[in-house]
Amino acid sequence: MSAVLDHLPEFWEGLLVTLQLTAASFAGAAAVGLVITAMRVSPVGVLRAIGTAYVETFQNLPLLVLLVLAVFGLPEIGIKAGLLTTAVVVIALYEAAYIAEALRSGVNAVSAGQGEAARALGLSFGQSLRHVVLPQALRTVIQPLGNVFIALTMNTSLAAAVGVVDLTAAANRVNLAEAQPIPIFVGAGLAYALIAACAGFVTGRLERRLGMVR
């Protein structure tokens, strides 16, 4: 136990990096996921194909491979970015596929008549998506999106493997000094569980507040 308490500042630093990774990559994933979803339901065949290819690609590659490729491969071709930034971008692009998948199931749950009524009023495809279809779709997929958020939080720990000093890397460092893996990693695990629990609490609240009256 003292192994953890003695190193609280390191854990705290690591936790902050994990929170940054999580928040920034979730925001990026949400934005990219929205764009991919719009492409996948658009009337333009080429856009639909690109959207589908995107989702298929990222769902069929391991995140760790992508991280390693980006961190060690990009400098080779002359693209230099900070380690944390690279990790955020890769995690965001990867999780965007899962967000797009969740959003699309939400769009499919909205009856076709909603989009038709919007277009019949003269709204463009983009306007009907933005003002009519997506707001309703979102309300039906709060829970799945919460699950993507939790999975993303856990996945940020893979950034430790490419050198980002997040919570997992901090725990690893402390363990190298103290050699007490059980309290150290249980402590780190509890911190992750706490983030997940908060996410679960928030999605539950959101779902009750925004749940649709049909």
Add this chain to the structure above:
Amino acid sequence: MIQVKGLNKWFGDHHVLHDVDLEVARGEVVVVIGPSGSGKSTLCRCLNRLESAGSGEILIDGVPAPVEGRELARLRADVGMVFQSFNLFQHKTVLENVMLAPMKVRGVTRAEAERTGRELLARVGIAEQAGKLPAQLSGGQQQRAAIARALAMRPKVMLFDEPTSALDPEMVGEVLDVMVGLAADGMTMVVVTHEMGFARRAADRVVFMDGGRIVETGEPNAFFEAPKTDRARDFLAKVLTH
């Protein structure tokens, strides 16, 4: 106002509209009747391009209906549509339903949209429901809200696709009354309906469709008293005995 010339429509191999010609004059109310599957909805949906036409011409106000883009959105803004299943936006209040398109498409200010929105809701008799969500309204109220939503765009033409078919019988009257009022105010209307009473009361002309063709067209009383074609006679016999 609307001119349809030689309209054909296919769904895959299925030839749904055959050489349909139809003219609707400004202020005219045309009722379209015919058996289920005869292509009435498809015709309506072609008029505002919710379905693309296979071949033929559709002119709205003398201008060919645009195929896509901004021009198409403008056409749709001028052609109001009321659906059998209401299709009110479920996540918005009745008032917000009525305000959305004028603000986003016509660029009307929020205050102006709200003012006309409330006026229209009063006109269709549901002013007190303005703050409710669609799911909290009866079917008849929802359909009246949908009519108000379409009217908010100040359309040149209104299309109704079986607006009372999804309603409980006791609510049909309230919706038809609103439509009769619109017709009396001079709105150009194309109405797909099985309500013969409405056709007699409000229509200038009845168009009978069967198998994707316009089989007969005539002035309502003449059509209902003495249909000229066997198919129309058979259909009326079936509908009127119910």
